[in-house]
Amino acid sequence: MQNAINCEPLKDLVRTVPDFPKPGILFYDITTLLKDKAGFAQMIDALAAHYIGKDVDLILGIEARGFIFGPAMAYRLNAGFVPVRKPKKLPAPTAKVTYDLEYGSDSLEIHLDAIEPGQRVVIVDDLLATGGTMQATVQLVKQLGGEIAGLAFAVELDFLRGRQKFAEYDVFSLLHYSE
Numbered sequence: 001m002q003n004a005i006n007c008e009p010l011k012d013l014v015r016t017v018p019d020f021p022k023p024g025i026l027f028y029d030i031t032t033l034l035k036d037k038a039g040f041a042q043m044i045d046a047l048a049a050h051y052i053g054k055d056v057d058l059i060l061g062i063e064a065r066g067f068i069f070g071p072a073m074a075y076r077l078n079a080g081f082v083p084v085r086k087p088k089k090l091p092a093p094t095a096k097v098t099y100d101l102e103y104g105s106d107s108l109e110i111h112l113d114a115i116e117p118g119q120r121v122v123i124v125d126d127l128l129a130t131g132g133t134m135q136a137t138v139q140l141v142k143q144l145g146g147e148i149a150g151l152a153f154a155v156e157l158d159f160l161r162g163r164q165k166f167a168e169y170d171v172f173s174l175l176h177y178s179e
């Protein structure tokens with residue numbers, strides 16, 4: 001089932017903020033969607049629906065905004081949730097990767113024992129821009145031997161062409177923006 005629910009009206013609930021966090025960036029603010037109870041429920045249902053019957057063991061959420069969607073999707077799909085965190089937040093031994101962002105660079109870490117080899121993993125984040133954050137997380141999952149069942153986003157900025165980095169994967173985004 002490919003996005004059977006019409007999610008286009010949810011776009012009306014996403015606020016755009018010019019020049020945040022720095023000049024020239026148009027920021028897509030999902031907090032206005034999150035606080036709408038019907039909108040939030042529809043978004044989680046539609047994201048989870050894409051993976052029903054696809055044998056997902058784990059949902060990985062990327063700090064910070066992936067933590068909003070990941071646990072709710074995991075609950076719906078009867079899967080576990082794994083946090084992928086900014087540096088020095090996880091207490092046990094980790095794998096680490098550094099990556100470039102639309103507006104800077106950052107690092108991410110995952111617990112070495114978070115994924116068992118062969119487990120089927122969906123990685124979720126709020127937004128796909130250049131794809132640097134997701135690409136880094138894909139590297140972490142591969143390093144731990146996980147099988148990538150899909151990459152999920154609430155919002156995709158089509159004009160940044162981040163999707164091109166993930167030709168071999170099932171990339172599923174609910175809301176697309178062309179500018």
Ligand SMILES: O=P(O)(O)OC[C@H]1O[C@H](OP(=O)(O)OP(=O)(O)O)[C@H](O)[C@@H]1O
Nearest residue numbers: 063064065102127128129130131132133
């Ligand atoms: O596709 P990309 O170009 O990598 O950009 C997308 C990433 O940028 C934002 O996170 P940010 O690093 O701002 O961190 P935050 O979630 O902690 O605010 C967003 O939540 C994605 O994780």
Ligand SMILES: Nc1ncnc2[nH]cnc12
Nearest residue numbers: 026027028029102127129
């Ligand atoms: N333009 C943007 N709006 C919201 N989140 C982002 N993350 C990276 N680019 C972004």
